[in-house]
Amino acid sequence: MKYRELQIQTQREFPSNVRTQGFGWLARAGYITRENELLPLGEKAIERLRVLSNDSSFLFQLSLPVISNEIEIYFPISTGSVEVANCPSCNYTARVELARFAKTALSQEEQLPLEKVLTPDCNTIESLASFLGVPKEKTAKALMYARLSDNKFVFVVVRGDMQLSEAKLKQQVGDIRPATIEEIIKSGASAGYASPVGLNDALIVVDDLIPSSQNLVAGANETGYHLKNTNYGRDYSAEIIADLVHAKAGDICPECGKPLFVIAAELLAKQNEFYFDKILLALAETHHDDKGLTFPKSAAPFDVYLMHIAGKELDTRAKAEEFYNSLQSAGISVLFDDRDERAGVKFNDADLIGCPIRLTVGEKNLKDGMIEVKERTGKENQLVKNEEIIAGLKK
Ligand SMILES: [Zn+2]
Numbered sequence: 001m002k003y004r005e006l007q008i009q010t011q012r013e014f015p016s017n018v019r020t021q022g023f024g025w026l027a028r029a030g031y032i033t034r035e036n037e038l039l040p041l042g043e044k045a046i047e048r049l050r051v052l053s054n055d056s057s058f059l060f061q062l063s064l065p066v067i068s069n070e071i072e073i074y075f076p077i078s079t080g081s082v083e084v085a086n087c088p089s090c091n092y093t094a095r096v097e098l099a100r101f102a103k104t105a106l107s108q109e110e111q112l113p114l115e116k117v118l119t120p121d122c123n124t125i126e127s128l129a130s131f132l133g134v135p136k137e138k139t140a141k142a143l144m145y146a147r148l149s150d151n152k153f154v155f156v157v158v159r160g161d162m163q164l165s166e167a168k169l170k171q172q173v174g175d176i177r178p179a180t181i182e183e184i185i186k187s188g189a190s191a192g193y194a195s196p197v198g199l200n201d202a203l204i205v206v207d208d209l210i211p212s213s214q215n216l217v218a219g220a221n222e223t224g225y226h227l228k229n230t231n232y233g234r235d236y237s238a239e240i241i242a243d244l245v246h247a248k249a250g251d252i253c254p255e256c257g258k259p260l261f262v263i264a265a266e267l268l269a270k271q272n273e274f275y276f277d278k279i280l281l282a283l284a285e286t287h288h289d290d291k292g293l294t295f296p297k298s299a300a301p302f303d304v305y306l307m308h309i310a311g312k313e314l315d316t317r318a319k320a321e322e323f324y325n326s327l328q329s330a331g332i333s334v335l336f337d338d339r340d341e342r343a344g345v346k347f348n349d350a351d352l353i354g355c356p357i358r359l360t361v362g363e364k365n366l367k368d369g370m371i372e373v374k375e376r377t378g379k380e381n382q383l384v385k386n387e388e389i390i391a392g393l394k395k
Helices: 021-028 040-052 125-132 166-173 181-187 276-286 316-329 343-353 363-367 386-394
Strands: 072-076 082-086 093-095 115-118 140-147 153-159 176-178 203-207 216-219 225-230 240-242 261-270 304-308 334-337 357-361 370-375 381-385
Touching: 021 276, 040 276, 072 082, 072 093, 072 276, 125 216, 125 225, 140 166, 140 181, 140 216, 153 166, 153 181, 166 176, 166 203, 166 240, 261 276, 304 316, 304 343, 316 334, 316 357, 316 363, 316 386, 334 343, 343 357, 357 363, 363 370, 370 386, 381 386
Parallel strands: 153 203, 203 240, 304 334, 304 357
Antiparallel strands: 072 261, 082 093, 082 261, 115 225, 140 153, 140 176, 216 225, 357 370, 370 381
């Protein structure tokens, strides 16, 4: 392709709304607009990635610091749109809302008799725990939903010190919505003072820690009252016992026992579906220096950036064009900078765009039958005989 055909427009400055370095370099090098829309050069880059993705393991060959499980591949980045739990020790990785973690059960106690106590204005776990002087983990938190498919009332119990993961609940019961006041009253529960003890016609779902937690404080299903010493099995039972709670940073890895980290990330692939715009961003984020992009050879939109420096005696542009045609015939992908710009401008743009090899056709070297070759990430230029370049590039 030729520079002018692709209508490449590089930018001297980073956009003012630059969110990350990678985004900034992609915008400056003319792959995307400042509004994050793909430009023709970006489309070329994605076209190349699409071809690479015929090998479904290609993402692991781009030197990206990805984290993954059997289904998903993520790229950690502060602006990422998903939260991922990750164990750096064993690389356990999962969306945080679905992440498993090793739970610690409370020490076993003898079951004590139920006791109804007056608990005015204690309609949150915090207010209840502080009013009764019990730790939050000795309380049962109630959450009430209705299942979308049949409006079945769903009553959920997790330990008071933990957060429900609706994603995990949905895996157990299907799609849900919050229960209405009418539905709550009909079941015999009382909002803010609810427990599964004595409900009518409810699908009761409890976190798997609940059956092994004795003597929890739970609602009395009567405004202003709670029950002390509720016990699963004796006072109520559930249709479903499952892991329902949300993992957080510092929870214990279910695979190796080390602490989990929670990090922001972008999803790059799920099964064999690839999100190419995110992969392009991940490449730019990982592969750049202070002059521009430094794409790895396999992932660059073009193998070669070819340019000419205007000559006094020779038509270097025509020579470059000739060379461009022979590179193309040899199956090497080339971006030919066919503009009549000053050399400095082109060098800067070559660095910004980040093709792995820059070839410069200049008058003096041409007279010696040479072309200047520079690797994007190398420091030195090399002079190579015209006829040896193609063979060298095809290696
Ligand atoms: Zn681990």
